[in-house]
Amino acid sequence: MILIKSKGLRSFIKAAVPFVIVPVMTVAGALIFDGKRQIFVAMGVAAMALLLFAAGFEKKSTGTRRMVIVAVMVALCFAGRFIPFLKPIAALTIITGLYLGGEAGFLVGAMSAILSNFYFGQGPWTAFQMLAWGLIGLFAGLLSERLLKSRPLLLIYGAVTGVAYSFIMDIWTVLWYDRGFEIKLYLAALVTAIPYTASYVVSNLVFLYLLAPPFGEKLARIKVKYGV
């Protein structure tokens, strides 16, 4: 991801990307690639979404301390990906989003994807993982007030994002395999991915149930003690 230094360019991106570039890309992609090369449209849109976030990110001056805490959370996510069957990345991203805000959540999700893929293998799917985990963190931050109040709601959010993550990654699988989008193949991919979907949901539930309260306490304590 790129931090854009020039202010003019940033505001240009913020206006142009959602209202001009993404619609034009989608329509042009549908026309030029006659429905068979939609994977490139999807990749382009994913890249644009990351660019849009980068443009918004620089607006807030992120202090060194905040940056280092993000690095710590990313490292924990990376380490957590080695746990067999259960993957705490989404849960840790949600927790970061809840307590440190949506932007930190997005950053932790996206950075964990790119970093852990140094070990698990980089590829075009990195962009999709970055986007999927990033959005999970971002929405956790946006909904943080409600999610923090009720624990069942938080667990529901965890389960929903687990399913959503699997669905998003399957869109990518089908696009790559078929270069177009065939609903039958997508359904087949969803069915074959059921064990993975279940493992995402279960990991989110388990880790959110176990980690959310103590992690929240620790992050809140750090916030109070050092004024991050």
Place this chain on the structure above:
Amino acid sequence: MRSFSEYEPVAAAIWFLCVIGIAMFSSYPPLMAISLAGAVLFFIVRNGRSHGRTHLFFLILFVILALANPLVSHNGKTVLFVMNHNPVTLEAALYGLNSAAMMIGVLYWLRSFTQIMTSEKLFHITGALSPKLSLVLSMALRYVPLFGRQSKKVTDAQRAMGLFSGDNIVDDIKGRSRIFSILVTWALENGIITADSMEARGYGTGRRTQLKRFRMRGADILLLTVSLVLTAVTSAAIAAGSLSFDFYPSIEAAKPGILGISGMISYGLLVLLPIFIETEANLRWKYLRSGI
């Protein structure tokens, strides 16, 4: 005389981008065959006979991917046989085979990409674009082994205090989660201290420098130019439609013509570039050693 992994990161990354980009953009079977063969060859040239499990995994995946399409998709004219009241067609089978070749080829390229483009090299590239995020990444990468060491220390201390034993599952889980909790508290505090220490030493006052310096040398520029030129030829052939291939409803291939053939040759050369480099480096190394 340098092996491919010692080339300048930008040049190597652009070479990978060209090779993988064409492999993903095109669906022309000969190009897919070149990509798959080149990817496997490159992986073997670099790794020798090791990584048997990787090869086995990719072989199984190849078979699954090749079979998936004819079983799910029933487009195509030539019906081979009927299974569960659904026709299995020759076109769908060949399409599946082609897709599988594309995907496995790209997966092999990405395996080599992960081996060659180490985190340090990618930080070299991203550092030019965004020093801040590249710093977050490299700090996170450094924290992983640090957490491992610290967790061992905490575990030892807990054991010495007799707080948990390994043979009782409930005790074990409780103990592990306590260690994790301690570790997180420590990591967050340590992070804050690191941040303060960084600021005290003047972080953010000047340009960030890199540990390892990569310079563009003659050979890097040569690699960059050659890969861009070869990619341009192949892309032109693809864009002009000389390398188009339709599977549905029946198999139809355009006549490649001179442009199409030169496109295929260019892609073949592009794929072989680093294999030439590796072989040349190996041979010269052997020659130099034999002279001692």
